[in-house]
Amino acid sequence: xxxxxxxxxxxxxxxxxxxxxxxxxxxxxxxxxxxxxxxxxxxxxxxxxxxxxxxxxxxxxxxxxxxxxxxxxxxxxxxxxxxxxxxxxxxxxxxxxxxxxxxxxxxxxxxxxxxxxxxxxxxxxxxxxxxxxxxxxxxxxxxxxxxxxxxxxxxxxxxxxxxxxxxxxxxxxxxxxxxxxxxxxxxxxxxxxxxxxxxxxxxxxxxxxxxxxxxxxxxxxxxxxxxxxxxxxxxxxxxxxxxxxxxxxxxxxxxxxxxxxxxxxxxxxxxxxxxxxxxxxxxxxxxxxxxxxxxxxxxxxxxxxxxxxxxxxxxxxxxxxxxxxxxxxxxxxxxxxxxxxxxxxxxxxxxxxxxxxxxxxxx
Numbered sequence: 519x520x521x522x523x524x525x526x527x528x529x530x531x532x533x534x535x536x537x538x539x540x541x542x543x544x545x546x547x548x549x550x551x552x553x554x555x556x557x558x559x560x561x562x563x564x565x566x567x568x569x570x571x572x573x574x575x576x577x578x579x580x581x582x583x584x585x586x587x588x589x590x591x592x593x594x595x596x597x598x599x600x601x602x603x604x605x606x607x608x609x610x611x612x613x614x615x616x617x618x619x620x621x622x623x624x625x626x627x628x629x630x631x632x633x634x635x636x637x638x639x640x641x642x643x644x645x646x647x648x649x650x651x652x653x654x655x656x657x658x659x660x661x662x663x664x665x666x667x668x669x670x671x672x673x674x675x676x677x678x679x680x681x682x683x684x685x686x687x688x689x690x691x692x693x694x695x696x697x698x699x700x701x702x703x704x705x706x707x708x709x710x711x712x713x714x715x716x717x718x719x720x721x722x723x724x725x726x727x728x729x730x731x732x733x734x735x736x737x738x739x740x741x742x743x744x745x746x747x748x749x750x751x752x753x754x755x756x757x758x759x760x761x762x763x764x765x766x767x768x769x770x771x772x773x774x775x776x777x778x779x780x781x782x783x784x785x786x787x788x789x790x791x792x793x794x795x796x797x798x799x800x801x802x803x804x805x806x807x808x809x810x811x812x813x814x815x816x817x818x819x820x821x822x823x824x825x826x827x828x829x830x831x832x833x834x835x836x837x838x839x840x841x842x843x844x845x846x847x848x849x850x851x852x853x854x855x856x857x858x859x860x861x862x863x864x865x866x867x868x869x870x871x872x873x874x875x876x877x878x879x880x881x
Contacts, residue, residue, distance in 0.1 A: 520727035541597045545810040546587060546603045547612030547739070552582045552619030554816035556626050558853045561820050561846035563629065563829050570850070582623050589616075605661055606672025607624060610654045612739075617643045617650065618763050620750075623776030628720045630690040640688045647681055655676075671725035673740035673814070675718045675867035683749040684710035690756035701760050705769050708753045712776060714747055733802035736794055738811040745818030746793060748825040751777045760843060772835065781829055784822065804854035808863040820849035 579845035593600050603609045624639035657665040686707040689700050696704075722743075754777035760766050798804045827842025829835070 519670075535683075538597040541588060541592050542599055544592050545612065546600075547615045547677070547814070548588075548810055549582075549615035549619035550813035550817060552578055552585065552660045553615060553622050553680075553850050554813045554820060554853055554856070555581055556619070556622035556848050557817055557820035557824060558846075559626055560629070560721065561823050561842075565843050565846045567794065572630075574581050575630065578623050578626060582619060585619075603656070605657055605836070607658055607667040608672055609674070610658065611674045612679045612766060613654070614647075614677035614681035615651055617647045618677065618684040620646070621681075621684035624688040628688070628693065631693075636688060636692060640685070643681075643687060643688065643699050647685060650681070651678070652705075668721060668725050669721045669729045672735070673722070673742045674736065675722055676742040676746040678713070679711050679738075679746040681747050682707050682714055683746070683753045685754060686750065686753035687704050688755070690760060694761075696760055698763055698765075701763060702765055704753070704757055704764055705773075706762070708750070708757055708773065709754065709769075711746075711750055712780075715750065715780075718746075718851070719743070733798050736798050739814040740794070741791055741815045741818045743785045745785045745814070745821050746786070747780040748818055748821040750799070751781045751784070751825040752828050754780070754819065755825065755832040758832040775840075777829055778833075781825065784825075788822075807855075816849065816856050818851045819849040819852050820846075825850055858860055 543790075555574055556578040559571050559578055561572060563571035598728065620639045620643035624636040624643070627639070628636040661667065686704040689704045689707070690696065692700060754773045757766065757773050758770060758777075762770070799806050821843045823845030825842070826838050826845065830838025830842060
């Protein structure tokens with residue numbers, strides 16, 4: 519019986535099993551590719567590199583459509599694996615990359631005057647956020663397992679914050695005048711996101727202290743710890759640009775002050791994350807190899823620059839604007855390095871399969 523089709527005597531389809539295996543085991547956080555590419559596109563646009571920005575935005579669209587098809591395939595063909603990830607505390611919050619990816623793409627399209635597409639993506643992301651924001655915590659609280667859900671808390675939990683703040687970012691990216699309900703939605707999501715950041719940070723810290731993590735467990739998604747502060751700063755800076763209706767006017771001092779605090783804290787965290795990476799790879803000798811979580815480094819690096827530029831523009835701090843523009847090139851370099859690593863990993867599997875396959879000849 520043929521392993522690819524399940525039919526006796528059928529001819530195997532080249533690469534078919536490999537593709538199906540890839541879909542079955544697809545990481546729930548792969549929309550981080552969209553997040554990373556979209557924010558680097560935005561960053562290059564701030565530096566006036568329109569051609570690079572447009573190219574990266576086109577790649578963002580292609581990545582988004584491809585992943586929508588891939589996840590739809592996975593849900594239809596491998597529903598048990600898909601739902602198992604949704605019940606796994608260490609993976610469930612990675613689904614919020616779909617929310618954030620949709621909104622980062624939407625914000626990028628808004629900058630190119632595609633307001634209708636931005637609005638559609640915002641609605642899709644909002645519905646997904648509602649489902650995940652209530653569904654994931656309920657599933658984790660009511661699950662029956664020997665190991666508590668808190669033991670699975672890791673950097674991906676901060677994607678809950680990122681997804682929430684991304685709604686505020688996309689909503690405030692719509693062309694003016696921004697309707698009062700949209701402004702209110704932005705303020706509400708920003709507020710919820712800030713509170714969620716404090717809650718998630720507390721749970722992840724407790725988990726790290728109560729359940730010591732191995733060096734290999736300090737994965738790149740812990741960079742989302744900083745990325746969550748950066749996108750909160752960006753959302754806050756864009757709220758500060760909204761017309762001063764009563765709700766926005768009342769929140770301005772709180773949004774401005776909190777955004778500065780989050781930017782400073784996020785900046786302080788960067789050396790800590792770099793130090794943990796050095797300890798992981800150079801001291802404890804964890805091999806540096808491609809993993810989907812590497813895209814969770816690209817997004818925070820790109821978002822930090824974009825958020826710095828936006829906060830500097832909102833508060834009239836020129837050196838923050840300059841920092842944001844200059845940092846865009848670092849984000850592009852990190853994006854390119856991870857892209858090369860991903861392409862290398864994708865090519866490595868079929869090449870190894872071909873070299874390990876010894877030809878058999880019948881006499």
